[in-house]
Amino acid sequence: MSTRTVLHEADIARALTRISHEILESNKGPENLVILGIPTRGVTLANRVAALVSDFGGLPVPVGSLDVTMYRDDLHRNPTRAPQPTQIPPGGIDGKTVVLVDDVLFSGRSIRAALDALQHIGRPAAVRLATLVDRGHRELPIRPDFVGKNLPSAREERVNVRLAEIDGLEEVTIES
């Protein structure tokens, strides 16, 4: 088994900065944006992206979290997961452009679940997807709009994202 670090602290910071600029560029400004993270690490990343977007755009952008546990299609294949809190900003998501933020994009099934969950909360004008790492192997027709790093990987390999707020260090590693 070997472990290789593919992103260091500075790389993660640069990737998030670039993603934040791209979000502003594609949205033509910070208006009407809502940024939602998918627990656990997606929420941490969403908070950072929202802070950067607010900073670059000059307008505070609402941020929240969207738990997808209860919408997953693989619940009965795994031990019971505890759901995480969902926090939708007070303005809601109706008519807004929602940017979903996740740490690793893999099969696309979490995002499928997230789209279902969103539909139960409101009707956004558009939904975009930002991910720190895209490791391929999609099982559904889902693609990210904003990617930190494309990381070609074998299906058996493990991609770990570690963030200071949760894990005490900043890195992305790949285990094979």
Added chain:
Amino acid sequence: MRHLLDTKTLGREEALRILDVAEDMADTQRREIKKLPTLRGKTVVNLFFEDSTRTRISFEAAAKRLSADVINFSAKGSSVSKGESLQDTAQTLQAMGADAVVIRHGASGAPRTLATSGWITAGVVNAGDGTHEHPTQALLDAFTMRKRTFGDDSRGRDLAGLRVTIVGDILHSRVARSNVWLLDTLGADVTLVAPPTLVPQDVSAWPVRVLYDLDEAIADGCDALMMLRIQLERMNAAYFPTEREYSRRWGLDATRLAALGTGSMVMHPGPMNRGLEISADAADSPRSTVLEQVTNGVSVRMAVLYLLLAGATDEREDAR
């Protein structure tokens, strides 16, 4: 979690897990679309050998909000009135493909028999058995106390130091028993108040303080005052002289409500006998949590069904 049979053997971690998942379920119930797709394709059978309105409806609502299919079975007008045994009833449900059985039975221990007999592989939830336990009621009471005390900051907290006084028919009350064990596990201090005839004999082995005078208990102060229903259907022996006397000495009337600190909540598991154990003033006061308890009951039962049914069970893992 495989079954939920009692709170006596429910550990602190497991209890907090149920309460925390219930918080998430409660959040989803504030959305425009309350239904979650989580238990699609699962079947929950409500097997009720005793009359019940709110518990059965609450379980039914919980199962439906999670998209499970619900089959209601009540003993009246069923094959049970033709003399079918619990075993045959259970095996019939098994043959129909029940994934969870919610059972209320007049005999203490019936849910445990169902869970351990090997008749069925479904998860069993005790919805009240005889004078033994009613675990989901205790969980929703604890959830309500935690929510009133800590508000949005409830997740992960127990009830350490909370003073809870339970008043009324302790002898026949499965709600009181379940509450005593769960509240003790969660660190609360429990006081029981009842006429001496309605205190169980084995109460000295319970982690509680027993008083016989409600005014004394109210003067001591408490954070939650839980009034139990006088179960008129079980009052076949003379436990107290008259209802009026009970009401005067152990009922929560306007005077006692005024003597109770404004910070204490008034709880009742329902259905209430207004004017007997609880006055209308108390039941309708802002300190009363009666309707919150009903709302929270659905969230707590959603959490229990979720934890019972959503994950892979051992058998199902073996089958793959």
